[in-house]
Amino acid sequence: MSGFATVIAPAESLREQVESQLSARIVSGEIPPGQVLTVPTLATEFGVSATPVREAMLNLARRGFLSPLRNRGFVVTDVTEDELRELVAVRTLLEAPPMRDVAGALTDDVVVALRELAGNIVQAAVEKRFAEYLAADTAFHLRVLEVTGNRKLLEVVAELRQQTRLVGLAHLVEAETLVQTSMEHAELVDLLVAGDGVAAEALMRRHIRHIGGVWSGRDED
Known part of the structure; x- marks a missing residue:
């Protein structure tokens, strides 16, 4: 298979x-x-x-x-355009605005952990190890949100990620697009460390849009 x-x-x-x-x-x-x-x-x-x-x-x-x-x-099962659009909208509302609070609030230990996870995500994408890619990606995003101290937010986002379908990942590996978009995690860490919450929020919005775009085999606006 x-x-x-x-x-x-x-x-x-x-x-x-x-x-x-x-x-x-x-x-x-x-x-x-x-x-x-x-x-x-x-x-x-x-x-x-x-x-x-x-x-x-x-x-x-x-x-x-x-x-x-x-x-x-x-x-x-298949995923409809409406389902993807709704998922992107909800995750954007939940995950992007908190970047303003997280910016400048990362401890040294958290920064080290996030940089390691960001590297693992890229490596897994390069080596076409999707299970490891998804695990590291989930760990990264939840670790960032953990800084907010909002446990309910973590629970809801974790559940939404369980429902996320990225049916274009396998195809993207061949075009190296998956590796390129994976590098956004390291960029996000840099912005958060620099305390640039506005840019970090904008990057998170763009990053989440990939769910309904290239990560699902669809064009992005």
């Missing part, structure tokens, strides 16, 4: 590992909308029993990534 390595790490439960790998493939577009997935086939691919695969697929169905097919398995 894939040219990307499937890595099952012992630190997580089998269900969590399978769900993470599958969601990364679906989110990136490596497994496209409309493709049918079956428990036996995936269990063989991952080298695990059917139970964790079935549990992972049921969780992905609850998250809206899959839809069950009677006696056939699951089909990868």
Whole structure:
């Protein structure tokens, strides 16, 4: 199914590992909308029993990534233009304005952590490791918002990120666009360290627009 390595790490439960790998493939577009997935086939691919695969697929169905097919398995769901537009609008409202508060408020430890994550994001994009890319990207954005001290904001954004579909990522790797847009994370850290909240907010708005644009295989205005 894939040219990307499937890595099952012992630190997580089998269900969590399978769900993470599958969601990364679906989110990136490596497994496209409309493709049918079956428990036996995936269990063989991952080298695990059917139970964790079935549990992972049921969780992905609850998250809206899959839809069950009677006696056939699951089909990868599609994302409409309206859904993408709404997601971009909500995430922009939640994630961009706080950059003004975060600017100039980063401790040295946070700066070090963010720069490391920014580097990991670019490296994962270069090496086409989508699961690691998405994990580092999520960790970066939540770490930035954590500086606000607003736990409810973190919870809501984390949930929204679980629903985000970036079906153009796999294609962008070949055009190196994914690597280029990934570098915006390091740029954001520089702006926050410099205390430039206005520019940081503008960059975050542009960054989030990629969700409904190039990261989803669509043109941006």
